[in-house]
Amino acid sequence: MIRSIFNVTLREWKRILTFPVYYLAMLVLPPVLCLLYAGIYNKHFAEDLPVAIWDEANSPLSRQFTFMLEQTESIHITQQVQSEGELHALLHNGTVMGAIHFPRRMDEHIKSRQPVYITIYTNVSYLVPAKLLYKDAAQVLLTAAAGVQLQKLMKTGMPAGKAMALVMPVQLQSFTLYNPRYDYQQYLVPGVIAVAMQMMMIMVVALALNYEHKTGTIEALYAVSNGSASNAVIGKTLAYLSIAWLDYLMITLVIYPIFASGTQLFSPDLFVIFTLLMLACISIGMMVSAIFKDLLLACDVGIFYTSPAFVFSGFTFPRWGMPWYDQYYAMIMPLTPFVDAFFKVYFMELPLRYVRLEMAHMLLFTAVGLPVAILLFQRSLQPSTLQHA
Amino acid sequence: MPEKKNNIGYLFLREIKLIAGNHSLLLTLLLAPLFYVFFYGTIYSYKVEEKVVLAVADDDRSEMSRMFVEQMNNMQVVSVMRAVSLEEAQERMYRGEAQGYFYIPKGMQAKVLSLQQANVVLAVNGARFLPSSELTGAITQLGLTIGAGVRLQYQEKMGLNSTMALQEAMPVNIDYRPLYNPQASYGGFLLPVLLVLILQQTLLLGLSGSVALERENNNIARLVTTGGGLSGMLYGKASFYLLLYLAYAAFFMTVNYQVLHLPFRGSYRDLAIILFLFILTLIPMGIWIGTLFKSQLLAAQLMAFSTYPFFLICGYAWPFESMPPLLRGLSSLLPLTPFVKVYTSVVQTGGTLRDHAGSVIHLVLLWIFYLLLALWGIKRCNKKQQPLSL
Numbered sequence: 001m002i003r004s005i006f007n008v009t010l011r012e013w014k015r016i017l018t019f020p021v022y023y024l025a026m027l028v029l030p031p032v033l034c035l036l037y038a039g040i041y042n043k044h045f046a047e048d049l050p051v052a053i054w055d056e057a058n059s060p061l062s063r064q065f066t067f068m069l070e071q072t073e074s075i076h077i078t079q080q081v082q083s084e085g086e087l088h089a090l091l092h093n094g095t096v097m098g099a100i101h102f103p104r105r106m107d108e109h110i111k112s113r114q115p116v117y118i119t120i121y122t123n124v125s126y127l128v129p130a131k132l133l134y135k136d137a138a139q140v141l142l143t144a145a146a147g148v149q150l151q152k153l154m155k156t157g158m159p160a161g162k163a164m165a166l167v168m169p170v171q172l173q174s175f176t177l178y179n180p181r182y183d184y185q186q187y188l189v190p191g192v193i194a195v196a197m198q199m200m201m202i203m204v205v206a207l208a209l210n211y212e213h214k215t216g217t218i219e220a221l222y223a224v225s226n227g228s229a230s231n232a233v234i235g236k237t238l239a240y241l242s243i244a245w246l247d248y249l250m251i252t253l254v255i256y257p258i259f260a261s262g263t264q265l266f267s268p269d270l271f272v273i274f275t276l277l278m279l280a281c282i283s284i285g286m287m288v289s290a291i292f293k294d295l296l297l298a299c300d301v302g303i304f305y306t307s308p309a310f311v312f313s314g315f316t317f318p319r320w321g322m323p324w325y326d327q328y329y330a331m332i333m334p335l336t337p338f339v340d341a342f343f344k345v346y347f348m349e350l351p352l353r354y355v356r357l358e359m360a361h362m363l364l365f366t367a368v369g370l371p372v373a374i375l376l377f378q379r380s381l382q383p384s385t386l387q388h389a
Numbered sequence: 390m391p392e393k394k395n396n397i398g399y400l401f402l403r404e405i406k407l408i409a410g411n412h413s414l415l416l417t418l419l420l421a422p423l424f425y426v427f428f429y430g431t432i433y434s435y436k437v438e439e440k441v442v443l444a445v446a447d448d449d450r451s452e453m454s455r456m457f458v459e460q461m462n463n464m465q466v467v468s469v470m471r472a473v474s475l476e477e478a479q480e481r482m483y484r485g486e487a488q489g490y491f492y493i494p495k496g497m498q499a500k501v502l503s504l505q506q507a508n509v510v511l512a513v514n515g516a517r518f519l520p521s522s523e524l525t526g527a528i529t530q531l532g533l534t535i536g537a538g539v540r541l542q543y544q545e546k547m548g549l550n551s552t553m554a555l556q557e558a559m560p561v562n563i564d565y566r567p568l569y570n571p572q573a574s575y576g577g578f579l580l581p582v583l584l585v586l587i588l589q590q591t592l593l594l595g596l597s598g599s600v601a602l603e604r605e606n607n608n609i610a611r612l613v614t615t616g617g618g619l620s621g622m623l624y625g626k627a628s629f630y631l632l633l634y635l636a637y638a639a640f641f642m643t644v645n646y647q648v649l650h651l652p653f654r655g656s657y658r659d660l661a662i663i664l665f666l667f668i669l670t671l672i673p674m675g676i677w678i679g680t681l682f683k684s685q686l687l688a689a690q691l692m693a694f695s696t697y698p699f700f701l702i703c704g705y706a707w708p709f710e711s712m713p714p715l716l717r718g719l720s721s722l723l724p725l726t727p728f729v730k731v732y733t734s735v736v737q738t739g740g741t742l743r744d745h746a747g748s749v750i751h752l753v754l755l756w757i758f759y760l761l762l763a764l765w766g767i768k769r770c771n772k773k774q775q776p777l778s779l
Contacts, residue, residue, distance in 0.1 A: 021687055029694055036716075040701050043711045091568060093744040094730060097708075113556045117564040124570035125737035127578035129708055131522060138563055142533070145561035152560065165506040169539040170457075170497070172532040173508055174525055176515035177489075184707065187518060192697055203690055295686055296413040303594075303693045304421070310697070311432055317575050318520055321438030323431055340485060347516030350483055 004226045008235025009242075011224055012208075016243060021211070025204045026240075030247045031255055033196045034189075038259035041185035048076035049129045052099040054087050055080065057106035065118075065144050069100060072136035074129070091123050098122040098133040110148055132182075178347040190265055190346060191339070193251060194274075195310040198281050198335050201244060203302035205285025208236050209377050210293050222381055229378035233290075233370060237282050244278040269352050273341045276362040280334035283369025290376035309335040337361035396617050400625025407599065413689060414602075418595035422637050425587045430649050433583075436576030440468035441520040443528075444478035444487035447471075451498035457509075457535065461491070466527040482512075488520040489513035491528065501539060519575060569654070569737045580649055581736055582705055582729060584641045585667070586696070589725060592634050592668070593675045594692045599626070600679025601688035609680075609767065610774040619767050623760075627672045634671075638664045655735035659742045663731045663749070670724040670756040673763035680766030705729045724759075727751035 016022040051069070055062050069075050079096055081087045090096045101119040103109075109116045120137045122130035146167050153163035179187055209232075212218040225232035252266035285302070292298040311317065312330040319327050319336075330336045341358035344350045352359070408414045445461070447454045462469040470487050472478035478490035492510040500507040511528050513521035537558045544554035570577040603609055609622075616622035642660060646653055682688035700706060702716060703725040709717060720726045727748035734740030742749055 021690055024687070025690060025694075029691070033694065033698065036698055037701065039716050040707060040712055042713050046708050046711050048710075049708065092734060092738050092740045094734060110560050113553060113560070115556050115559055115562055117562050119564040119566060121566050121568055123738065124567040124573045125578065125581075125733045126705070126708070127570070127573070127575065128706065130567065130570075130573065134565065134567070135522070135526075138565070141561070141563055145563075148561055161506075162504050165501075165504050166540055166543060167536070168506060169501045169536050170532055171506050171508045172529060173510045174529065175510070175512040176521055176525065177512055179515040179518075182515065182518065182522070187516070192701070195697065196694065199694065203693065207686075294412075296411075296689065299686055299689050300413050300416050303689065304416075307693065307696060308425075308429060311429065316519070317433065317579075318438050318441075318517065320440075321435055321575075323434060326432050343514075343516045344483070344485065348483065348514070354483055 001226075001228075001231060004224065004228065004231045005235040005238065007224045008221070008232055009239045011221075012236045012239035013242075015215075016239065019211070019215070021207055022204055025200050026243050026247070029200060030193075030197060031250060034193050034251050034255045035259060037189045037192050038185065038256060041189055042259070044183045044185045045073060045181065046129055046132055046184070047073055049074050049098070049133055050078040050096045051075050051133065052079035052081050052087055052090050052096045053077050054082070054084070054099060054101040056104040057102040059102075059107040061107045061110070061148075062102040065102065065141065066100075068140045068144060069137060072140060074132040074136045087121065091121065094123075096123075097126060097129045098137070100137060110152075128184075189256075191315045191342070192310070193256075194277070194338065194342065195313075195315075195335065197244070197247065197274075198277060198309060198338070199302075199306040201240065201278055201281035202285045202288070202306050203299060205236075205240055205282050206288040206292075206298040206302040207295060208240070208286060209233075209289040209373070209380070210295055210298055211289075213293060214295060218380070225381070227381055229381050230374045232381065233286055233374045233377060237279075237286065237370065240282050240285075241275070241278055244282075245275070248274055265346075267346070267349075269345045270342075272352060273338060273345055273355060273359065273362070276359055276366075277334055277338040280338075280362045280365035280369070283366040283373070284334070286373035287369045287376075290373040290380075293380075305333070309333045312336065313339040315339050331361075334362055334365050396615055396621055397625040397628060400612065400616055400622065401628050404599070404626055404629040407602070408595075411599075411602065411685075413685065414595055414599055417591055417598065417689075418633065421594075422587055422591045425591070426584060426641060426645055427648075429583055429587065430580065430645060433576030433580050434649065436574035436580075437572055438519060438523065438575070439465055441466055441524055442468050442470050442487045443524060444470045444472045444481040444490040445493075446473070446475045446478040446490065447493045448475075448495045449493045449497040453498040453501060454493045457493065457531075460531060460535075461528065464527050464531065466523050479512075482514055488517060489524050504543075576649075577651070580651055581733065582700075584645055585725075585728070585732060586700055588634060588637055588641065588668070589671055589699070590696050592630060592671050593678065593695070594689060596626075596630055596672065596675030597679035597682065597688045597692055598685045600676050601682040602685040604680065604682070604770050604774075605684045607774050609770040613767065613771045619764050619771065622767060623673070623676060623763055626676065630672050630675075631668060634668045635665065638668065651736075653736055654739035656741065659735050660732070662742060663728065663735065663752075666749070666752050666756065667724055667728040667732075670728075670752055670759055673756070673759035674724065676763040677759060677766045680763070680770050699723060699725055702726075703729050705733070721751070722755070722758075724752060724755050727755070 016026060053066055066077065070077050079090055087099045099121040103116060106116050118141055120134060122133050124130040149167045150163050153166055154160060212221050221232055256265045288298050288301050292301060312326065312333060313335045319330055337358040341355040344354050408418055445458055447458060458469055461467050470481060472481060475492050478492065481487040482490050490512055494508065497507040513524045515521045540558040541554050544557045549557060567573045603612060612622045613619055616625045679688060702720045703723055704720060709720060712720065730748045731745040734745055
């Protein structure tokens with residue numbers, strides 16, 4: 001039995017290297033996509049976004065605030081405007097992503113106890129730049145405002161410590177753990193690579209059994225597997241899993257560190273959950289391949305099943321923000337438990353005991369998928385069926 | 390000329406028959422766009438994520454700390470999960486039950502009342518972008534409000550009347566105006582582009598599959614002859630897709646915008662023009678891609694991987710200027726890049742085609758570029774499929 005499984009694995013490796021539907025998707029696409037994704041987010045952060053200043057105050061304080069804004073990572077002041085109309089026109093045609101307005105007589109009002117409103121405009125139809133701009137602008141302006149308050153209180157003769165306590169009675173020490181600078185390359189690239197890998201695996205393995213009919217090799221498979229569907233399915237599973245490992249090593253040890261400024265992606269725990277994801281995908285693919293003899297239909301099922309996986313997984317938009325039926329739908333895709341486990345293992349560097357539930361969820365796909373595939377494929381491997389074929 | 394029109398009409402009808410007889414094309418071109426547009430749309434139907442769970446450990450257990458936590462729980466963004474200790478709060482975050490934790494150390498109220506600065510700790514799980522940034526923003530705002538309240542009380546105790554005390558409490562304020570997506574919601578940001586992405590991907594997948602199928606069945610040469618030339622074949626095949634996808638576009642921009650409660654701020658005329666130009670550019674692109682594949686199966690399989698790269702590279706999810714030059718060049722070759730710029734401006738900001746003349750010209754140039762590529766691709770396949778003459 002073991003020898004037969006090994007022979008099927010060996011035979012499958014040869015098939016993978018022979019047919020473009022296998023080698024293009026399994027060996028060419030993963031590194032290409034990894035390079036592309038790492039390249040897109042090569043800068044890690046969106047920096048120097050164009051911002052306009054509408055400075056009606058034209059005062060030392062407004063100039064100081066403007067200088068402080070320019071020092072931030074995301075803000076680059078490219079335009080000075082003289083009216084709100086001009087500002088909106090620049091936002092409309094995309095010349096700037098945001099704008100800051102300092103009101104007329106700002107310094108005088110601050111000194112004479114009249115509240116001052118500094119306006120931050122952002123074009124939120126582009127969410128990422130808008131959030132970054134607001135974060136940096138608000139941080140600068142709040143710090144500056146606190147400085148103004150502190151000076152005012154100290155001018156009344158109040159000791160520095162007491163003045164500080166009044167300016168900020170409750171000091172919020174805020175920590176953004178695991179990705180403190182909101183590095184997009186660190187955050188998004190490993191996730192989208194995992195999406196590509198699950199998509200690739202399901203779509204390729206969906207052609208694992210039925211493609212034997214197209215290539216006229218089903219009888220050869222019968223011979224190699226000793227007529228046992230379990231030998232055939234397990235042998236093929238091992239072949240695909242080994243290719244997935246090869247991709248994993250190539251991406252985590254070679255491509256990603258080189259193109260993502262040396263960032264380490266490889267970890268043994270990540271390897272474990274990646275293996276479970278790949279096993280789940282292979283099992284689903286095998287089941288599809290055993291159910292649908294029509295290759296195009298199997299491929300279409302693979303596309304329809306895998307393409308929404310990323311958005312349903314909760315990687316970018318949390319699942320609890322979705323309607324309940326979408327949350328249930330998300331659970332029938334292996335990427336969903338993988339993403340939850342990935343956050344814990346890769347970003348939070350937690351041990352595997354924290355992802356037991358997610359691992360069990362991924363194993364469930366294998367526990368159901370592989371036996372179903374074996375049962376269904378056994379019928380195709382009957383000598384009578386082979387004679388028909 | 391009338392004969393050429395008849396030939397194009399014949400190819401148009403033939404394309405309908407081809408699709409009707411091929412379940413993969415039928416699924417991709419007729420079922421998938423409608424299925425996806427409603428299915429994906431529901432994910433973001435709430436648009437914003439509310440009640441992000443925050444584990445709170447309150448060691449102060451004072452009136453002030455209870456008020457702090459209560460106000461936190463009243464915020465739309467936050468849902469408080471009580472923890473008996475800091476360790477438990479951390480553990481809840483590790484287990485994924487909370488997206489962060491908030492810790493109030495013992496003595497906070499006493500410190501504030503004796504005019505000493507008190508510290509509280511907020512730690513959010515930055516591995517999840519959206520919830521962590523929402524939590525940080527909301528709690529920071531709450532901290533500022535509480536600070537202003539303390540100052541207000543102090544100023545009143547110092548003898549200022551309520552109005553003057555209020556002015557002293559907040560001398561410099563921020564007025565934040567998130568334009569064109571007032572809730573700054575992820576759904577409001579993604580849905581408009583998701584609709585056109587569904588249009589683009591199903592069109593490219595279906596059309597390239599159809600052309601690859603013709604190549605697989607050695608039909609290209611026959612189609613060129615029937616169409617009366619390379620352009621005749623291209624127009625005959627393209628006319629069906631143009632009509633079908635214009636109908637989809639009209640449906641998505643009206644029905645789906647209504648169903649998903651998406652605001653539309655621009656002119657329908659400008660939207661119609663830019664959508665027409667976009668679909669017109671995608672069609673020769675799809676035909677050219679189809680000529681590169683030897684089989685429909687391979688075309689379907691590889692084109693399925695193009696969705697995320699096309700979206701990520703088009704400059705919508707990540708600023709175009711922040712990409713390396715090579716990828717910016719690649720991005721400029723995609724019709725989606727100039728289209729998204731004009732489309733989002735028209736539908737979300739109320740911009741006009743005139744505001745984006747450069748992008749409109751860019752799209753026209755891409756149409757010419759892909760038209761030439763498609764004709765070249767058909768010519769290449771036609772040459773390969775010509776019978777050998779002795």
